[in-house]
Amino acid sequence: MESRMFTVITTRRSTRRFKDTPVPEDLLRQVIEAGRYAPSGGNNQTTHFLVIRDENVKEKLAAQAEAAFASMEITPDTYKSLAGSIRASQKGGYVFHYHAPVLVLLANRKDYGNNMADCCCALENMAIMANALDLGSCYINQINWLREDPDMLSYLRELGLKENERVYASLALGYADTADGLPVREALPRKGNDVTWIG
């Protein structure tokens, strides 16, 4: 029985090419519900899920992110994935969400100590649930990196972000653009993530 569960968890891979096919409403709701049932610090339940399917909104988010990244400078301390976004944005045509049919932003209260942790646990629940439902997903950091960008913040507030909330994680979601529409699932051996056994 539980080999199925183990398989779903270990075959989750990042999907970065999506079909245009919409995600069926009942599957999307299962994925969001899975996220809502993640643990939270002191059972606070203050994660706020912004579920974006509107093409215009996704386009505007991509354009705003590109503009923000394009104006940044890369220093030796810049996190390598962020440096990649800056370079791609300066080149132009950068769409951080891979045109996924659904983009879920996970926000939380900025003055709450478990904000990042709660959002990440919710995100992982959604990624696992998506894989179980034959949907591809990808962890997205870009909105998170622009958490305090005034233009981004102002637009997110138009979309429903509350005054005291910030985005801590995001998930791109949809059917993988593969021949069979299924996510690539070959479970890759781990090269890192070391384990130290104590007792």
Add this chain to the structure above:
Amino acid sequence: MESRMFTVITTRRSTRRFKDTPVPEDLLRQVIEAGRYAPSGGNNQTTHFLVIRDENVKEKLAAQAEAAFASMEITPDTYKSLAGSIRASQKGGYVFHYHAPVLVLLANRKDYGNNMADCCCALENMAIMANALDLGSCYINQINWLREDPDMLSYLRELGLKENERVYASLALGYADTADGLPVREALPRKGNDVTWIG
């Protein structure tokens, strides 16, 4: 088929009373492996799992945490769960890990932008896998809060933490101390974790 996955995710609850019964080795390895397969920023795989079963080590960790919390002051800005640990430690007899048979610490490089996110995704994979295997688990923040405490850091390094690593999340794991040894699983309706639909 996938109603099983949805059920496993939505019935995961925090277990805070554990039986002394050890976690069978094969189940523990499945839980850790599930954690190792979580996504990581740029596929970095730098999460380091410290799996603690040694009773003396768990006791020493509890005593060190108690001493550190007991010396802290509560201010109006103190996160309420941390304030709880401080109060309990000042009172005495505080054991942050609930005497769970297994305590897993998740560490990562302190200069890596996705350290907290990666550890939390790994932790959630483990919590879900544990529930699927009839094991109880609880998200633990206390070592995380003492991340830079010099005494704690020094002891963790004796246990195998690397110089540039810090602890970002922990999981208590074991059989629940209930009549049937199964975790309490009633899926509680969410009171928060709001969803905003955009398109």
